[in-house]
Amino acid sequence: MNKSRIFRASLVASFVITLPFLANAQKANWQNLDLKTDSVFGIGTEKAYKELLKGKKSTKVIVAVNDGGVESTHEDLKRIMWVNTKEIPGNGIDDDKNGYIDDINGWNFIGGLKGSVDHETLELTRLVRRDQVRFANTTDANVSEKDKNAFEAFKIERSDLETQLGEANANLSGLNGFKAALDAVVKKIGKTNPTAEDFANFKPVTNADARIQEVLADELKKGSFADFYNEQITEGVKYYTEQIEYNLNVSYDPRSIVGDDQNNDTEKFYGNNDVAGPDAMHGTHVAGIIAADRTNKLGIMGVADNVAIMAVRCTPNGDERDKDVANGIRYAVDNGAKVINMSFGKAYSWNKAVVNEAMKYAASKDVLIVQAAGNENKDIDKENNFPNHKDLDEKTISSWITVGASGSKDDETLKASFSNFGKTQVDVFAPGVKIHSTIPGSKYKDLDGTSMASPVVAGLAGLIRSYYPKLSAAQVKEIIVKSVTKVNHNVDYKKGEEPDAPKVSVPFADLSISGGVVNAYNALKLAATYEGKSITK
CATH class of the missing domain: 3.40.50.200 (Peptidase S8/S53 domain)
Structure with missing residues (x-):
């Protein structure tokens, strides 16, 4: 489902935020x-x-x-x-x-x-699951004339699924790396909900510490640490985990619940x-x-x-x-x-x-x-x-x-x-x-x-x-x-x-x-x- 999600940003291994928080609207009910x-x-x-x-x-x-x-x-x-x-x-x-x-x-x-x-799975996942059975023993060399278009479509879909799954795994790995580095800095600061001032006063020891300080200095201009952590870290880990375990998993099929x-x-x-x-x-x-x-x-x-x-x-x-x-x-x-x-x-x-x-x-x-x-x-x-x-x-x-x-x-x-x-x-x-x-x-x-x-x-x-x-x-x-x-x-x-x-x-x-x-x-x-x-x- 193409839902609006609370989490839309990717914190990858380099700690680059690809979609930063949007500024708050000027007025409620705007x-x-x-x-x-x-x-x-x-x-x-x-x-x-x-x-x-x-x-x-x-x-x-x-x-x-x-x-x-x-x-x-x-x-x-x-x-x-x-x-x-x-x-x-x-x-x-x-x-x-x-x-x-x-x-x-x-x-x-x-x-x-x-x-x-x-x-649920993505439609792409369901299509690949269906067609990998149909074309289990099919190759470019033995595909029949009547199945050529469907087989080509299957190969494109399978490649797309593999790409998305690879990206989800990479993003989850990067996000978990960022989370570990951030948690370490927060532990050194000694506060569970540090402020922008706390991060500004923090003395980084490693390059990762410095990068965390740089990112949080910018993000905390836009909201609290608790909001950032929940919406960007917790929700991000949940989002990519769900992609891997459910959305992009050809082995997952919950439809028996419906009957x-x-x-x-x-x-x-x-x-x-x-x-x-x-x-x-x-x-x-x-x-x-x-x-x-x-x-x-x-x-x-x-x-x-x-x-x-x-x-x-x-x-x-x-x-x-x-x-x-x-x-x-x-x-x-x-x-x-x-x-x-x-x-x-x-x-x-x-x-x-x-x-x-x-x-x-x-x-x-x-x-x-x-x-x-x-x-x-x-x-x-x-x-x-x-x-x-x-x-x-x-x-x-x-x-x-x-x-x-x-x-x-x-x-x-x-x-x-x-x-x-x-x-x-x-x-x-x-x-x-x-x-x-x-x-x-x-x-x-x-x-x-x-x-x-x-x-x-x-x-x-x-x-x-x-x-x-x-x-x-x-x-x-x-x-x-x-x-x-x-x-x-x-x-x-x-x-x-x-x-x-x-x-x-x-x-x-x-x-x-x-x-x-x-x-x-x-x-x-x-x-x-x-x-x-x-x-x-």
């Missing part, structure tokens, strides 16, 4: 503030409520969060969770006869009678009703961005003020399976969602066709899908990020928005350093850096990612559909794209993932179809003129 009045590049949500929506009636809209799980009992979410009133909780009966027993707040397509899937036929992509009725699952961090954060309770004086304020969050668990800590993605879309559509947020993506696809059909189904039922563009800093016009609409009809594309992530400052840093982009594949950008939102335990945290930008747009879509319920999904997309704040300056980004990758300057307008950042105030003003209007071709 994604909902206004560039002109608040000096941060938010989307003007609060301004829209104050000037355009005050006293205006709205209709409740269901927004599905198709993700890794949502904590439905969170203090800032419990009032706005979708409740299936046709089901009697806990009776073990499919009261509404939709095929899903006790689906009170949604459904979990990666669970079963034995529990729920947490870690379905994993090779039957037409199967629909499986799973359980545990919509939180073992790790609801990501989905809970996404849900809060969309619609955290704006009336309870607790925590944060979501973008939309009259939507119900439907939780559809279809993505693990690893890559989602196409079968689960497709079923998650269909479940959301069939149970009344008008907007579906999908903050996930992957580099390979097992069965794109089954997802395509689900996308078409959503479009035929007037449901808008909002998808995160991905966090690899890649041009997805040229490199695949699935799902994508490269082979879909215009009607489906008109009901699907892909979102890149932007920062809080209207300068050369506006494009989030990690955000994917694409002049034909990404529709808009939205705030996705240091977004403060809900996490399990009725807590709150800042996270980065296009995973955070997508629900900003899904919240806006829900807001528009709530106040202007006669508008179609395609009209809502058109309104959002047309009403962006255009950006007429260049932005910087690193061309490549290597520490020494060159920085280039490009027009922000070249990074997406719209060339701008979504604007709720402009969108709602435009929506008021749209009822009864047809789509512009």
Whole structure:
């Protein structure tokens, strides 16, 4: 799963930090503030409520969060969770006869009678596992003509997997080396939570000591030692360990937990009703961005003020399976969602066709899908990020928005350093850096990612559909794209993932179809003129 992660930096053997902490956003709730009045590049949500929506009636809209799980009992979410009133909780009966027993707040397509899937492999790993059996005795010399293309694809995929596994092992080794050196310096300092001053006063003995002192002097300008250690060291070790043990391990397969036929992509009725699952961090954060309770004086304020969050668990800590993605879309559509947020993506696809059909189904039922563009800093016009609409009809594309992530400052840093982009594949950008939102335990945290930008747009879509319920999904997309704040300056980004990758300057307008950042105030003003209007071709 292409999730936003707390840890995104690599501390390699040379102690080079490849992706330093992003500076804290200037203000909490900044994604909902206004560039002109608040000096941060938010989307003007609060301004829209104050000037355009005050006293205006709205209709409740269901927004599905198709993700890794949502904590439905969170203090800032419990009032706005979708409740299936046709089901009697806990009776073990499919009261509404939709095929899903006790689906009170949604459904979990990666669970079963034995529990729920947490870690998963990457799609790449699953493809290699499948094809290494198929081509066990195949060589370039004996491959049949009909299998040549598939065999070539397998060799590329196997090489990619080996490369990623090698990098993960090297990064884990480097990070553990950095951790050992840092722990030794902290022990010499004699404090468990040393300050920048403590590191400045430290007298290094070895070259490693000096390098640690240099790195920490810079990092502690941005936050506390405890935060740095947790988010960069502890989370980093966990991230690469999970990659090696689960994501990139061809021997790991947790699917027996679900109990379905994993090779039957037409199967629909499986799973359980545990919509939180073992790790609801990501989905809970996404849900809060969309619609955290704006009336309870607790925590944060979501973008939309009259939507119900439907939780559809279809993505693990690893890559989602196409079968689960497709079923998650269909479940959301069939149970009344008008907007579906999908903050996930992957580099390979097992069965794109089954997802395509689900996308078409959503479009035929007037449901808008909002998808995160991905966090690899890649041009997805040229490199695949699935799902994508490269082979879909215009009607489906008109009901699907892909979102890149932007920062809080209207300068050369506006494009989030990690955000994917694409002049034909990404529709808009939205705030996705240091977004403060809900996490399990009725807590709150800042996270980065296009995973955070997508629900900003899904919240806006829900807001528009709530106040202007006669508008179609395609009209809502058109309104959002047309009403962006255009950006007429260049932005910087690193061309490549290597520490020494060159920085280039490009027009922000070249990074997406719209060339701008979504604007709720402009969108709602435009929506008021749209009822009864047809789509512009």
